[in-house]
Amino acid sequence: MAKLEAKTKEDPKLQQRTLSDGRISLYLEYYLGRKQWIDEETGKTKIKHHRKKESLNLYLLATPRTPKERQTNKETLELAKEIRAEREQELKKDRTGKRLFTAKGVNFLDYFQAYIMFISSKMGSRGIFVFLPSTIFVLTNGLCFASPSWLISA
Numbered sequence: 001m002a003k004l005e006a007k008t009k010e011d012p013k014l015q016q017r018t019l020s021d022g023r024i025s026l027y028l029e030y031y032l033g034r035k036q037w038i039d040e041e042t043g044k045t046k047i048k049h050h051r052k053k054e055s056l057n058l059y060l061l062a063t064p065r066t067p068k069e070r071q072t073n074k075e076t077l078e079l080a081k082e083i084r085a086e087r088e089q090e091l092k093k094d095r096t097g098k099r100l101f102t103a104k105g106v107n108f109l110d111y112f113q114a115y116i117m118f119i120s121s122k123m124g125s126r127g128i129f130v131f132l133p134s135t136i137f138v139l140t141n142g143l144c145f146a147s148p149s150w151l152i153s154a
Contacts, residue, residue: 010084010088011030011031011088011091012028012029012030012031012054012084012087012088012091013028013029013031013084014026014027014028014080014081014084015027015028015029015053016060018062019059022061022062022063023059023060023061023062024059024060024061024062025055025058025059026056026058026059026060026076026077026080027053027054027055027056028053028054028056028083028084028087029051029052029053029054030051030052030053030054030091031049031050031051032050032051032052033049033050034047034048034049034050035047035048035050036048054087056080056083058076058079058080059076060073060076060077061073
């Protein structure tokens with residue numbers, strides 16, 4: 001029978017879930033890290049694991065009866081393993097300190113203002129220019145002045 005191995009150390013991990021109609025659903029589970037804290041009431045260390053699941057919309061038959069059904073299960077499982085390997089390569093390629101980037105709805109202007117404050121605190125009274133494709137930002141003493149690049153003539 002084409003089922004998954006019990007324990008693997010892969011990220012993303014190929015998982016399966018038995019559905020009520022007798023099929024087995026395949027999905028990927030990404031491990032995003034963990035958060036550890038001490039519970040104030042009990043004094044015990046608590047750990048919260050962060051995971052993300054991605055459905056593959058691939059299904060296996062729980063009890064294949066014919067050779068054709070067994071072959072279909074094997075092909076579906078191989079396809080799921082190929083998809084998992086592709087996703088793993090994407091993660092390794094895009095990794096920049098964190099495993100996955102999750103968009104948290106950060107406002108660019110708030111982020112940029114915080115960046116300006118950080119840079120200006122390091123620079124003191126000196127100013128710097130930051131060039132973006134359509135705008136030039138001048139940073140001086142924690143203040144940001146923006147002007148479209150077409151207004152500035154060379």
